[in-house]
Amino acid sequence: MFPEYRQLITQLKSENAHFSALFQRHNDLDQEIKNMEDGIVPSSGANIEVLKKEKLHLKDKLYGLLKAAEKNGS
Known part of the structure; x- marks a missing residue:
């Protein structure tokens, strides 16, 4: 997800608990x-x-x- 932000994602995951939890x-x-789509876990559509x-x-x-962090120079 968002390969162009790989470095910023790594940084935010370590510095921002909210971002890390969402991620x-x-x-x-x-x-x-x-797992549901592969039938490993039963589920409905x-x-x-x-x-x-x-x-x-x-x-x-x-x-x-990510966009806000980029704008703020994080």
Whole structure:
């Protein structure tokens, strides 16, 4: 996710607890969705859709934090 911000992501994960928690939740959701889609964890299509929407919302938040940090020279 956001390869152009790889260095800034690493920095924010170590310096910003809020960013780090959002990033971890995004990764956890990604794995959970993959497990459901692969049939490892039973789930309905509706449940997967809810998780995908939450993951997308987190991605938007993370992008906003990255853009703000970039603008502020972090």
